[in-house]
Amino acid sequence: xxxxxxxxxxxxxxxxxxxxxxxxxxxxxxxxxxxxxxxxxxxxxxxxxxxxxxxxxxxxxxxxxxxxxxxxxxxxxxxxxxxxxxxxxxxxxxxxxxxxxxxxxxxxxxxxxxxxxxxxxxxxxxxxxxxxxxxxxxxxxxxxxxxxxxxxxxxxxxxxxxxxxxxxxxxxxxxxxxxxxxxxxxxxxxxxxxxxxxxxxxxxxxxxxxxxxxxxxxxxxxxxxxxxxxx
Amino acid sequence: xxxxxxxxxxxxxxxxxxxxxxxxxxxxxxxxxxxxxxxxxxxxxxxxxxxxxxxxxxxxxxxxxxxxxxxxxxxxxxxxxxxxxxxxxxxxxxxxxxxxxxxxxxxxxxxxxxxxxxxxxxxxxxxxxxxxxxxxxxxxxxxxxxxxxxxxxxxxxxxxxxxxxxxxxxxxxxxxxxxxxxxxxxxxxxxxxxxxxxxxxxxxxxxxxxxxxxxxxxxxxxxxxxxxxxxxxxxxxxxxxxxxxxxxxxxxxxxxxxxxxxxxxxxxxxxxxxxxxxxxxxxxxxxxxxxxxxxxxxxxxxxxxxxxxxxxxxxxxxxxxxxxxxxxxxxxxxxxxxxxxxxxxxxxxxxxxxxxxxxxxxxxxxxxxxxxxxxxxxxxxxxxxxxxxxxxxxxxxxxxxxxxxxxxxxxxxxxxxxxxxxxxxxxxxxxxxxxxxxxxxxxxxxxxxxxxxxxxxxxxxxxxxxxxxxxxxxxxxxxxxxxxxxxxxxxxxxxxxxxxxxxxxxxxxxxxxxxxxxxxxxxxxxxxxxxxxxxxxxxxxxxxxxxxxxxxxxxxxxxxxxxxxxxxxxxxxxxxxxxxxxxxxxxxxxxxxxxxxxxxxxxxxxxxxxxxxxxxxxxxxxxxxxxxxxxxxxxxxxxxxxxxxxxxxxxxxxxxxxxxxxxxxxxxxxxxxxxxxxxxxxxxxxxxxxxxxxxxxxxxxxxxxxxx
Numbered sequence: 001x002x003x004x005x006x007x008x009x010x011x012x013x014x015x016x017x018x019x020x021x022x023x024x025x026x027x028x029x030x031x032x033x034x035x036x037x038x039x040x041x042x043x044x045x046x047x048x049x050x051x052x053x054x055x056x057x058x059x060x061x062x063x064x065x066x067x068x069x070x071x072x073x074x075x076x077x078x079x080x081x082x083x084x085x086x087x088x089x090x091x092x093x094x095x096x097x098x099x100x101x102x103x104x105x106x107x108x109x110x111x112x113x114x115x116x117x118x119x120x121x122x123x124x125x126x127x128x129x130x131x132x133x134x135x136x137x138x139x140x141x142x143x144x145x146x147x148x149x150x151x152x153x154x155x156x157x158x159x160x161x162x163x164x165x166x167x168x169x170x171x172x173x174x175x176x177x178x179x180x181x182x183x184x185x186x187x188x189x190x191x192x193x194x195x196x197x198x199x200x201x202x203x204x205x206x207x208x209x210x211x212x213x214x215x216x217x218x219x220x221x222x223x224x225x226x227x228x229x230x231x
Numbered sequence: 232x233x234x235x236x237x238x239x240x241x242x243x244x245x246x247x248x249x250x251x252x253x254x255x256x257x258x259x260x261x262x263x264x265x266x267x268x269x270x271x272x273x274x275x276x277x278x279x280x281x282x283x284x285x286x287x288x289x290x291x292x293x294x295x296x297x298x299x300x301x302x303x304x305x306x307x308x309x310x311x312x313x314x315x316x317x318x319x320x321x322x323x324x325x326x327x328x329x330x331x332x333x334x335x336x337x338x339x340x341x342x343x344x345x346x347x348x349x350x351x352x353x354x355x356x357x358x359x360x361x362x363x364x365x366x367x368x369x370x371x372x373x374x375x376x377x378x379x380x381x382x383x384x385x386x387x388x389x390x391x392x393x394x395x396x397x398x399x400x401x402x403x404x405x406x407x408x409x410x411x412x413x414x415x416x417x418x419x420x421x422x423x424x425x426x427x428x429x430x431x432x433x434x435x436x437x438x439x440x441x442x443x444x445x446x447x448x449x450x451x452x453x454x455x456x457x458x459x460x461x462x463x464x465x466x467x468x469x470x471x472x473x474x475x476x477x478x479x480x481x482x483x484x485x486x487x488x489x490x491x492x493x494x495x496x497x498x499x500x501x502x503x504x505x506x507x508x509x510x511x512x513x514x515x516x517x518x519x520x521x522x523x524x525x526x527x528x529x530x531x532x533x534x535x536x537x538x539x540x541x542x543x544x545x546x547x548x549x550x551x552x553x554x555x556x557x558x559x560x561x562x563x564x565x566x567x568x569x570x571x572x573x574x575x576x577x578x579x580x581x582x583x584x585x586x587x588x589x590x591x592x593x594x595x596x597x598x599x600x601x602x603x604x605x606x607x608x609x610x611x612x613x614x615x616x617x618x619x620x621x622x623x624x625x626x627x628x629x630x631x632x633x634x635x636x637x638x639x640x641x642x643x644x645x646x647x648x649x650x651x652x653x654x655x656x657x658x659x660x661x662x663x664x665x666x667x668x669x670x671x672x673x674x675x676x677x678x679x680x681x682x683x684x685x686x687x688x689x690x691x692x693x694x695x696x697x698x699x700x701x702x703x704x705x706x707x708x709x710x711x712x713x714x715x716x717x718x719x720x721x722x723x724x725x726x727x728x729x730x731x732x733x734x735x736x737x738x739x740x741x742x743x744x745x746x747x748x749x750x751x752x753x754x755x756x757x758x759x760x761x762x763x764x765x766x767x768x769x770x771x772x773x774x775x776x777x778x779x780x781x782x783x784x785x786x787x788x789x790x791x792x793x794x795x796x797x798x799x800x801x802x803x804x805x806x807x808x809x810x811x812x813x814x815x816x817x818x819x820x821x822x823x824x825x826x827x828x829x830x831x832x833x834x835x836x837x838x839x840x841x842x843x844x845x846x847x848x849x850x851x852x853x854x855x856x857x858x859x860x861x862x863x864x865x866x867x868x869x870x871x872x873x874x875x876x877x878x879x880x881x882x883x884x885x886x887x888x889x890x891x892x893x894x895x896x897x898x899x900x901x902x903x904x905x906x907x908x909x910x911x912x913x914x915x916x917x918x919x920x921x922x923x924x925x926x927x928x929x930x931x932x933x934x935x936x937x938x939x
Contacts, residue, residue: 090331097330101276106268107261109449111400112482112863119400147261156256164255167831171670172258173400173449179259198872205863207400207450208670209838211871213831 069137076140080105081149087136095139096120096131099146107147107176111205118204121177121184122146128184128203147176150183159183162221168213174206182218192222233729235722235787237822237891238683240884244750245683247883249827252675253694254447254668263447266419267479269406275304275326277468277478278333279461280340281488282315282322285550285856286349289313289342294323297339302332305471307464314347316522317550318857319487321460326468326476349550351851353393353494356517356545364517368528369543378511378539382502385511386576390568391496391921392904394519395847396486397557398866401449403489404479405462407469413440414466418458421451422706423699424665426458433463446697451669453556454490456706483861491849492557493520495529495564496921499572501537507582507590509573511539516568519547520554529561533569534640536594551851551858556708558839559641559897563904567922570637570905575918578622584636584909585615595638598793598819602638605795605817605882609636612815612878613797623916629805632812635909636797639901643820643894644790645714645783646705652681652723653778654731658766660685661693662724666704666716668696671896672828673712679824680717684724686748687765702780710894714788717824717892719781726779734777735768788891794818796837796902798910799875804933807926809911811841811875814903819882821893826881833879833899840903842869845923 070091077086078095080103087102099105099122108131111119115133122131123145150157156164159182169175178201185200186192192200197218206214237246257263282289294306305326312322323340327333350363379385405418414436418426423445427438448455465478480489497516503509512532528544577587589606592599610616615634624631650664662681668674678694685692695701705715732743735753739746739761747756754762799813816833823829846867850859860866904922912918917932 093331100268101270101330104270106264106270109265109267109400111402114482114862114864116863117400117868151260153260153262156260160256160259163259164251167252167255167827169252169255169258169670170831170835171400171450172254172263172447173265175258176261179261201871203870205400205868205870207398207452207839207868209835209842209874210831211838211874212834212877214871 074137076137078136078139078144079142080144081146089136091135091137093136094132095122095134095136095144098136099131105146105148109173109176111173116205117174118181119174119177121180121204123180123184126184126187128181147180150179158224159186159221162217162224163213166213166217166220168210168217170208170210174204178204178206178214182221185218186222186225190222190226192218194219233725235725235784237721237787240888243683244686245679245689247823247826250675250679250689250825252672252828253678253689254674258447265401265447265449266405266417266445267401267449269417269477271406271408271475274406274475274477275328275468275472276330276333277324277326277465277476278337279321279464279478279484280323280337280342281484282318282320283857284315284344284346285318285351286347287315287344288347289315289322290345291343292323293341296341297325297336300327300332300336300339302328303336304328304474305468307467307471309460309464311460317488317552319484319552321464324461324464324468324478326472326478349856350548351550351856352853353519353549353851354547355496356547359547363548365524365546365548367524367544367546371541373539375511375513375539375541379502381504381510383505384576384580385500385502386572386579387500388572388575388918389496389498389920390571392494392564392567393921394494394551394849395492395557395843396849396866397452397454397490397555398486398868399450399452399454399490402480402482402485403455403459403461404477405465406475406477407466408475409469412436413442415442415444416462416466417444418462419448419451419455420445421455421667421669421708423667423697424703425456425706427699429458430462430466433458434466441699443699444697445667448667448669452490452558453560453708456708482863486849486861486866487858488552490555490557491521491552493554494518495561495568497531497568499568501532501572501576503576503580505580507580507587509535509537509591509594512537513541515543517545517547518564519549519551521551522548522553524548529565531565531569533562533565534595534638535569535573535591536596550856551849558900562639562641562897562901563843566637566639566901567904567908571908571918574635574909574912578912581621583619585610585619588636588638597791598640601793601819601882601886602795605793605819608880609795609797609815609817612817612880613799613813615797618799619913622913624914630801630803631914632799632801633910633912633914634797634799635906635911635913636795637902637905637909638793638795639898640791640793641710641894641898641901642790643710643714643792643897645718645785645788646711647783648704648715648719649702649780649782650716650719650723651702651778651780652720652727653776654685654727654769654772655776656769656772656774658769659693660687660691661695662720663695663701664704664716664719665699665701666696666712667707669707671832672825673707673716675828676713676824677716677720680720681724684721685728686750686752688751710896710898713824713892713894715783718784718788721787722781722784723779726781727777730777730779731768731772734771735763738771739763789821789893792819792821792893792898794898794902796906798903798906800907800910800914802911802914802929804915807929809845809924809929811873811907813876813878814841814906815878816899817880817882818895818899819887820895820898821890822888823881823883824892829881829895830879832895833881834877836899837877837903838869838874839900841874841907843922844904844907845869845873845925848923
């Protein structure tokens with residue numbers, strides 16, 4: 001199930017200080033958990049107004065201040081499509097800008113630039129993520145898959161082939177995002193349903209109106225992958 | 232004279248079949264480079280600083296601090312920047328080493344304004360005031376007073392469509408690079424061959440010093456013909472910096488200035504006899520498309536030539552980003568107004584709108600016979616007679632269902648395009664033209680026509696488009712592309728083939744006009760066993776390829792198509808939410824070239840139609856003069872779960888094929904608004920007078936008295 005559309009997700013854990021936790025959870029950032037996190041933060045603000053000293057006391061028990069990075073560039077190592085890249089990046093640089101401007105991986109697109117349209121979708125540790133709203137430093141140490149990693153140049157992944165065969169694309173600008181959302185979905189769900197497709201790809205927007213082709217493409221891709229196409 | 236006629240149905244190997252688009256693999260692999268993806272060595276990133284006022288004098292522009300910011304290599308002040316007429320109008324552009332540096336530097340540009348009076352509200356003329364209105368057209372046909380005297384039933388209403396934007400996913404923009412005095416522009420454009428003239432005007436350089444490149448582009452919908460002020464600015468920045476510059480519009484800027492479809496509202500009175508015969512129409516309409524009143528007033532009523540008509544239109548001049556052509560300019564608005572008014576009249580007459588439209592179908596003119604066919608097919612695909620009920624669904628519970636219909640037309644005459652077709656001695660074949668593929672399948676259609684003509688498989692033909700170095704082709708606007716490119720390709724390929732035939736004929740003991748190219752063979756038409764493989768035939772060319780160039784041929788294309796659409800919706804009368812259950816589109820486009828991409832065009836138009844009918848509105852705030860939703864959270868597009876079941880039926884065969892290919896981009900996007908609005912009225916028993924059909928508008932209509 002797609003992270004940003006999941007309703008069954010557990011509430012996010014309180015973030016620990018960097019280095020205090022080496023679990024894969026430590027750097028997970030998604031739109032939904034970000035929004036939920038914001039919600040929790042605003043509860044905390046109103047609580048501090050109500051409780052004053054109690055909250056201040058609790059805050060003093062919090063782990064020591066986080067390590068300060070930037071604003072100047074810092075070395076960041078990203079694992080993209082199985083390859084490691086060490087780059088000097090300002091900490092504010094998004095994963096999307098890094099992929100596009102520094103690694104020339106331009107399949108992911110910046111369209112809305114605020115986690116609404118899904119054109120920038122890449123798969124991070126198996127989850128589809130809006131790379132316009134993930135900082136590159138937060139993606140360090142994680143497994144980043146972009147559309148360029150699906151198949152060698154000149155070859156087509158079964159999902160991409162299904163988008164061609166079912167004409168699930170017109171201008172094609174949104175298509176890499178759809179393909180990557182589809183990839184993350186089908187990695188989890190071997191027997192997708194029509195309703196499941198609508199939900200899993202509900203975070204991607206298309207302006208030309210290719211949803212009919214996309215619906216068919218996802219279902220057909222699942223069948224192809226079942227029959228043993230490359231995953 | 233060569234015979235360019237399209238092959239008959241039984242002789243078509245490719246035309247009209249379901250063929251996957253040629254550039255599909257480039258796109259779904261994420262490998263193809265759009266303008267936005269071009270990364271040139273040493274390239275800088277451009278960024279614009281734009282007006283925050285709807286109307287103001289720009290009294291001072293200070294870029295000195297910005298120029299000293301890290302990474303900044305060039306700064307440019309727009310020549311029009313002494314007065315700005317809408318929010319988002321460009322004042323300064325700069326280029327820096329990284330996107331972050333460009334953003335930082337942009338914050339250090341200091342601009343002082345002296346605000347001036349403005350109007351941004353989508354107001355009716357009386358409220359807008361004389362300063363902001365312009366009478367555009369008034370016209371009377373027949374005797375309107377006498378017409379209404381004949382009318383036994385009349386209906387009056389106000390209907391309208393607000394300003395919406397294009398919201399192309401690839402923002403407007405370009406990458407510019409100079410080599411000496413020559414300029415290369417990678418641009419997201421609907422008019423590759425026209426960019427030379429655009430940059431020539433803007434930069435004062437010869438048009439032939441400009442090469443425009445656009446192999447693929449991320450959506451235009453009518454908004455991407457010009458180089459625009461930012462194109463010229465980008466070239467100037469590149470010149471100043473001596474390095475390539477990429478400058479794409481930010482999303483907010485894109486939604487504020489890079490394309491608006493004008494609003495249109497009308498007070499309508501329409502009358503008919505008891506049997507449904509339409510006799511009179513009277514409308515006062517108005518709308519805004521920004522600071523200029525371009526074009527004429529709308530031709531109301533739409534399609535139905537009612538005998539007695541009076542219409543008057545007033546343009547409202549507003550300080551919003553100027554209008555640009557949006558798929559089928561004026562038609563979706565005229566269609567919504569007319570078909571809503573007619574649907575309301577049908578309800579007053581107590582008639583099923585299907586019967587009411589059919590009763591008056593004769594006055595739709597030349598396409599009336601097609602409309603009858605299409606209405607019947609659509610009704611069958613929608614199960615109309617079973618689903619339609621008088622206004623107001625009587626079912627218990629809060630969810631009401633209803634159906635609505637609409638018809639539309641579009642000319643779609645061919646543009647002027649030129650094609651060069653070449654057959655090489657090694658058997659390879661290529662066609663080249665300076666046209667562009669907006670995502671509609673132009674590249675594929677050009678390939679289909681060439682391959683069909685050469686009797687080759689599609690893969691055997693190389694299609695070169697999207698570069699101004701190829702023979703000039705017209706802009707892709709108004710559904711004019713297919714008529715231009717397919718006929719030019721057909722003629723050029725036929726001429727090249729005839730040159731090949733001239734070389735091959737002696738060896739087959741025939742004259743050139745006795746030969747045909749079919750199934751990878753060049754053979755004698757009257758004796759198909761007498762032939763040689765294509766490759767062998769081409770070898771007879773010796774060392775020299777044959778090439779032919781030809782323009783649009785209007786004898787094998789035509790204009791004027793019709794379509795019918797029906798919608799089935801559910802409306803939650805407690806929340807006001809409208810859900811699309813099903814839409815049916817029956818569409819004519821003459822001779823279908825590629826059934827797969829043609830259907831996709833219509834599906835896409837239905838989906839875009841659902842989007843503008845349910846969600847889209849550019850919301851302007853009169854208090855501040857600013858756009859309140861220049862982003863994709865609040866300027867909503869339909870998602871995959873919002874569009875319901877879609878059924879498309881393309882009209883083909885006799886009555887359609889012989890008309891030749893006719894453009895398909897515009898027509899199917901015209902009717903969805905009217906069909907959906909009529910379906911909602913049928914469901915809830917009240918007219919929601921304006922699009923989009925949002926919950927608040929639906930609840931307001933119910934509050935005024937639905938029959939539900």
